[in-house]
Amino acid sequence: MPNQNGKVYGLTILSPIIDDETAIPSHDLQIRNYLAKLPTDERSPFALAPATHLTRLVVMDDVIYVGMPACEEHLKSKYLIWESNCDGNLNTYLTGLAASIPEHLDAIWSHCVGYPGASNLQAFIDYMKACQLETTFFFAAVNDKSVTETLRALQTQRAVSDFIANHQGMDPARLQSDFNQFLTELNAKPTPRAGILTPYRDIKTGGRNE
Amino acid sequence: MSNINGKVYAMNVVTPMKPWKTWLLRALFFALWHIKPLQQDLINLSFIEFARWVIIPRRRFPFLAHGQAEEDLQYDYLLFFSNFNGTWNQYIDAFSSVLSRGLNLIWRWSEKFPGSVPITPFKEYIAQVQFDTDYYYTAYPYATANDLKAAHIVQASLDQLAQQANTANPQQFADAYLHFMLQVQAHLGNTGEAPLVS
Numbered sequence: 030m031p032n033q034n035g036k037v038y039g040l041t042i043l044s045p046i047i048d049d050e051t052a053i054p055s056h057d058l059q060i061r062n063y064l065a066k067l068p069t070d071e072r073s074p075f076a077l078a079p080a081t082h083l084t085r086l087v088v089m090d091d092v093i094y095v096g097m098p099a100c101e102e103h104l105k106s107k108y109l110i111w112e113s114n115c116d117g118n119l120n121t122y123l124t125g126l127a128a129s130i131p132e133h134l135d136a137i138w139s140h141c142v143g144y145p146g147a148s149n150l151q152a153f154i155d156y157m158k159a160c161q162l163e164t165t166f167f168f169a170a171v172n173d174k175s176v177t178e179t180l181r182a183l184q185t186q187r188a189v190s191d192f193i194a195n196h197q198g199m200d201p202a203r204l205q206s207d208f209n210q211f212l213t214e215l216n217a218k219p220t221p222r223a224g225i226l227t228p229y230r231d232i233k234t235g236g237r238n239e
Numbered sequence: 240m241s242n243i244n245g246k247v248y249a250m251n252v253v254t255p256m257k258p259w260k261t262w263l264l265r266a267l268f269f270a271l272w273h274i275k276p277l278q279q280d281l282i283n284l285s286f287i288e289f290a291r292w293v294i295i296p297r298r299r300f301p302f303l304a305h306g307q308a309e310e311d312l313q314y315d316y317l318l319f320f321s322n323f324n325g326t327w328n329q330y331i332d333a334f335s336s337v338l339s340r341g342l343n344l345i346w347r348w349s350e351k352f353p354g355s356v357p358i359t360p361f362k363e364y365i366a367q368v369q370f371d372t373d374y375y376y377t378a379y380p381y382a383t384a385n386d387l388k389a390a391h392i393v394q395a396s397l398d399q400l401a402q403q404a405n406t407a408n409p410q411q412f413a414d415a416y417l418h419f420m421l422q423v424q425a426h427l428g429n430t431g432e433a434p435l436v437s
Contacts, residue, residue, distance in 0.1 A: 070380070105307075112291070186427065
């Protein structure tokens with residue numbers, strides 16, 4: 030099942046964009062305009078909705094002619110490519126998006142042929158599946174962790190670095206007591222928000238590559 | 240438009256293939272998927288977070304009616320999407336140096352593919368068939384693929400140590416803590432903003 034690699038799903042959607050000579054600006058340009066203004070950080074729609082590791086949207090105007098002796102050919106439609114690397118199965122993922130960010134989905138895909146809107150969940154899922162392409166080969170560096178698990182692990186990594194740096198040479202009883210306190214505080218922390226950039230920490234590790 | 244978000248770069252490549260050749264490529268991917276040791280070079284290129292290849296047969300472009308014109312193509316198309324850390328040049332250089340045999344096996348079926356070595360025509364080809372990304376999002380823009388792997392190692396080691404934290408006496412805990420530090424010491428690299436690249 031090449032769409033799935035471990036716990037990660039590789040979604041590839043190709044949605045034909047409406048070709049309407051009377052639309053000004055054209056529908057593909059309207060998609061591009063909207064995407065250009067969409068935040069890519071923690072305010073991103075994909076950060077507000079659950080389960081997206083990485084995703085991209087690309088307007089494909091045409092296929093590329095690579096030169097003689099290849100044949101020159103052109104697409105009859107422009108396509109919106111949506112590539113997403115997400116948790117869980119496809120139905121759960123699409124349902125989560127439709128519930129969390131319907132206004133963004135509608136703003137983008139309303140320029141595509143046959144898009145039914147996110148308010149009709151079953152029609153929305155059916156539409157996306159009609160536009161889905163089977164992934165031929167899908168590689169994931171980490172394929173057994175969810176977005177939440179990864180965000181928490183990155184938070185843990187930073188906290189552990191600080192804990193170790195601050196507890197060098199400490200006597201065992203104090204170390205154990207501080208560690209238990211550290212664990213309690215770490216577990217109580219909320220999961221970091223997706224898409225956010227962590228502040229720069231000016232730490233000196235003394236590694237051999239520095 | 241941006242191909243970059245934090246420490247990741249989004250690459251989109253689309254190349255035409257004669258339909259009879261796509262079956263050979265499908266067989267190759269089938270082998271690559273089922274024989275895990277064949278993926279070792281890809282895993283060793285530890286700056287790739289996610290990558291995928293998608294073959295679109297010439298008659299399988301999504302057709303939804305509603306006035307959409309049906310495609311009439313002679314070629315199948317190979318789509319390649321990669322999410323990698325570093326710059327475009329570093330990526331292509333590394334691909335060419337480390338994976339040249341594998342790359343040639345995958346793209347040799349595409350029209351006019353010049354081979355991944357020498358590097359100059361290879362880069363010219365990729366630049367010709369690449370699309371820019373209109374929107375790119377990552378849940379963890381401050382982390383690389385190696386950071387992700389390292390963070391999960393730290394988390395797993397911490398979870399193990401946590402099980403002993405309440406039941407062990409102080410000396411036993413100190414020994415376990417020392418063992419924990421040995422496990423994680425190579426995985427505590429700093430994450431943060433990406434360096435500026437030109």
